[in-house]
Amino acid sequence: MLTLKIIQENRDFVIERLKIKNFQAENIVNQILDLDLKRRSTQNSMDNNQAELNKMSKEIGSFFQSGKVEEANLLKEKNTQIKELVKSQAEELTSTEKQLNELLVQLPNLPHESVPAGKGVDDNIKVKSGGKIPVLSKSAVAHWDLAKKYDIIDFELGNKLTGAGFPVYKGKGAKLQRALISYFLDKAIVAGYTEVMPPLMVNEDSGFGTGQLPDKEGQMYHVTIDNLYLIPTAEVPVTNIFRDEILQARDFPKKMTAYTPCFRREAGSYGKDVRGLNRLHQFDKVEIVQIQHPEKSYESLTEMVNHVEGLVKSLNLPYRILKLCGGDMSFTSALTYDFEVFSVAQEKWLEVSSVSNFESYQANRLKLRYKEEGEKKPLLAHTLNGSALALPRILAALLENNQTDKGIVIPEVLRPYTGFDIID
């Protein structure tokens, strides 16, 4: 979330910038500023009263020790009144802080100055494209047909075991999944990321830290009996590794990568691009995460974008990179680049990666801070993450784009991992 300080010092600017995200903030901002005023005056008064109480307690103690019981009892009575007052002030403070927090959490992150205005996907800006769109024979079919033809992905079996959106990968299909995961992880490790295998379920605090809770609760599978959430992305557990931490500036950047399955309820997206691998409830993804010094976070963002581009290129997929407009950006992001690959048989661009700088927005929620050499006060770090990459749509594009009369040709870079060069 945004810090109070930013809102206090840049009230009008905050309101203006959030309009880029199509968010009308004026009302909330005003309420926040009012509540903060109230909070401070309550705190101030309560502290003074508490100080008085503390002083009196010491006096009472010394009265008792010197046997002046009368004086002590007199003070005790006076004490009771102030105590009542402090108690009610404490309650007021708690409730004010709660209200304040509820409002703060409702404000999205400020978009970076370079973020274009826009309503939705059509207003995103193409910053780069590459790769060649292959020309397929007339008999070319979509990946769901290929999956069936070569018996590598079984959607119906997934239906039987679990439900729609939970496919079963079989034979060379399963091996190919594993190959992609290993390949992506190895590339991340070479690029300096430390591999972690995090839990696939997280608690509420973690969900809050990265911004999934409270707003996007409906997107996650909730294990109510233990109050845990299945992760929608490795971003959640991996970024939360650093929750409540104070790092040293010299430790930056922290670079972590993780492969995890991801679970998404995708509530409300029925019938919309859900065919085949396009949108699943469970899918595999390799994620890269960086915790970085605020002055260097945009360098890291570029580095991450380049890393992802390298992956897509190496798979020979036609791709384009989009800079998301304000209307299409996530709540928590300051700047996001999306990667899309072209899936030829469907004739569709499929989003396979989203690389974002959250600046201090998540860090503020996470209490993820760092100390500058020789400085006393901790400052908020910047967090970034990106998919590198999400598997299903990559797989969809690979299957469709690489189909030949003889079978599906495996890209060179994956062959050491698959052990075969064609699916036939």
Added chain:
RNA sequence: GGAGAAAUGGCCGAGUGGUCGAAGGCGCACGCCUGGAAAGUGUGUAUACCUCACAAGGGUAUCGAGGGUUCGAAUCCCUCUUUCUCCGCCA
């Protein structure tokens, strides 16, 4: 799942009702010492909030979390969480 023990600052560890944000040690930072280093030695070393100039200074809170008793709690009581040991179960 059952029984018992425990949870203190970056770490170890003292502290069973008052002057304890907390002894001592280690670590770390800076200084002295040294040709350099080690040893030695001196000083410093949590976080949030309020006041305030995001300075200095002052105040409040925090000894797993939350509540309670008390004029006063790290210290007593209750609830929860976590860890360890033993038993059961088990990949």
